[in-house]
Amino acid sequence: MQIGHLEARPRVGYFYVNKKPYQTIIDKIMKLRVRDFLSVPVVVSENTVIYDAIVALFVNDVGTLFVVSEGEILEGIVSRKDLLKTTLGKVDINQVPVSVIMTRMPNVITTTMEEGLWHAGRKICSHEVDALPVVKEITQDKIIKYKVVGRLSKTNITKAFVDFGLGKFGSEEENDY
Amino acid sequence: MQIGHLEARPRVGYFYVNKKPYQTIIDKIMKLRVRDFLSVPVVVSENTVIYDAIVALFVNDVGTLFVVSEGEILEGIVSRKDLLKTTLGKVDINQVPVSVIMTRMPNVITTTMEEGLWHAGRKICSHEVDALPVVKEITQDKIIKYKVVGRLSKTNITKAFVDFGLGKFGSEEENDY
Structure with missing residues (x-):
C-alpha cells in the first residue's frame, strides 16, 4: 500500500506536516540545477602548446581547460595537475601540444544544464576532478557529439554553499518556498 | 498570510512555529564547524626545492602545500598555480626553494577548528584560494605563532554539500534535529 503525505489545501486551514527539517534541506x-551555478568555459584547441595552455589558465584565472574542435565540440580536458606533471619530465612545453597530455573523450566526466547540482557535485567528488564541462548533446554527421556550453567547478559549489547561508538558493524560480 | 508549522512538545501539545524552511537550512x-570537515595537512619546509614540492603534491594528492618551520609552525602556503607559474619563467626547479614562490605569513588566510564551515567557505571564495590551513594559536618565546593542524579545501566543502543531500549534516552531535 502506498502511503502519501497530507498536504495543503486552500481554505482548509492547518494541516499536519511530518517532514523533518532536514528533509526540507534535502528537497x-x-x-x-547546474544551469543556475555554472561559469563560462575556457577552451583551447588540440594543437595549443602546453606553454600557451598554461598562459590561458592564468589569463582566464581558471583551474581547468577544455580542449575543443571546431564548433566547441569537446575533445578533452586539461587540469593544472596535468600541466604541472609536464614540469617533472623532459617535455618541451613550447613544442608539445595539450592533446598529448589531456584526458580524452569519452573518458571525460561531463554534466548538463538540466542535471541536479547535487548529482554534479557527487560526480566531482567520486571522480576526483576539479571541474566538469557542461555539455549539450548534438548530432553532427549522424554522430552524437558534445558541445561545451559551460563549466562547473568546486568553486561554483563552494559559492552555492556560501549563498545558502545567505538565504539564496538558486534561481528566483526555485526560491518560492 | 504566513502559515507556519505545527510542532510537538512533550506534555505541552502543539505550538506555532513561524520559521520558514529556508531559515532552518541557514541555522x-x-x-x-570546520573541525568536522577538515583533511590532513600536507607540509613541506622552506628549503624544499620546487621540484620536490611538486612531487609532494602528487604523492599526497593535494592541491595546496603548507610551508612550515619546526613544530609545524605556519610560514607560508604554495598552490598548484604558484608551482605552475615557475614553468613559464627561467626558474631552475631543482635549485630554487619553495620559500621564493610561497605566499608568506602574515598574508596567508587561515581558519580554525572552531570556525564555522560557512565562514571558512566565504573566506575561500572572497580570497579566491583553494584551501585554508587550519591553525591553532600558540605562544612561543612570547610571540604568537600558528601551528598547522588541518587543511580545509573546496573539496571538503563540495563533499559537505554532497553529504547534505544524503541527509548527513556534520558531526552526530549536530544531527539531533
Missing part, C-alpha cells in the same frame, strides 16, 4: 538541494 | 549551515 531544496535536490531542486538545484 | 543548520551556521552550526557546522
Whole structure:
C-alpha cells in the first residue's frame, strides 16, 4: 500500500506536516540545477602548446581547460595537475601540444544544464576532478557529439554553499518556498 | 498570510512555529564547524626545492602545500598555480626553494577548528584560494605563532554539500534535529 503525505489545501486551514527539517534541506538541494551555478568555459584547441595552455589558465584565472574542435565540440580536458606533471619530465612545453597530455573523450566526466547540482557535485567528488564541462548533446554527421556550453567547478559549489547561508538558493524560480 | 508549522512538545501539545524552511537550512549551515570537515595537512619546509614540492603534491594528492618551520609552525602556503607559474619563467626547479614562490605569513588566510564551515567557505571564495590551513594559536618565546593542524579545501566543502543531500549534516552531535 502506498502511503502519501497530507498536504495543503486552500481554505482548509492547518494541516499536519511530518517532514523533518532536514528533509526540507534535502528537497531544496535536490531542486538545484547546474544551469543556475555554472561559469563560462575556457577552451583551447588540440594543437595549443602546453606553454600557451598554461598562459590561458592564468589569463582566464581558471583551474581547468577544455580542449575543443571546431564548433566547441569537446575533445578533452586539461587540469593544472596535468600541466604541472609536464614540469617533472623532459617535455618541451613550447613544442608539445595539450592533446598529448589531456584526458580524452569519452573518458571525460561531463554534466548538463538540466542535471541536479547535487548529482554534479557527487560526480566531482567520486571522480576526483576539479571541474566538469557542461555539455549539450548534438548530432553532427549522424554522430552524437558534445558541445561545451559551460563549466562547473568546486568553486561554483563552494559559492552555492556560501549563498545558502545567505538565504539564496538558486534561481528566483526555485526560491518560492 | 504566513502559515507556519505545527510542532510537538512533550506534555505541552502543539505550538506555532513561524520559521520558514529556508531559515532552518541557514541555522543548520551556521552550526557546522570546520573541525568536522577538515583533511590532513600536507607540509613541506622552506628549503624544499620546487621540484620536490611538486612531487609532494602528487604523492599526497593535494592541491595546496603548507610551508612550515619546526613544530609545524605556519610560514607560508604554495598552490598548484604558484608551482605552475615557475614553468613559464627561467626558474631552475631543482635549485630554487619553495620559500621564493610561497605566499608568506602574515598574508596567508587561515581558519580554525572552531570556525564555522560557512565562514571558512566565504573566506575561500572572497580570497579566491583553494584551501585554508587550519591553525591553532600558540605562544612561543612570547610571540604568537600558528601551528598547522588541518587543511580545509573546496573539496571538503563540495563533499559537505554532497553529504547534505544524503541527509548527513556534520558531526552526530549536530544531527539531533
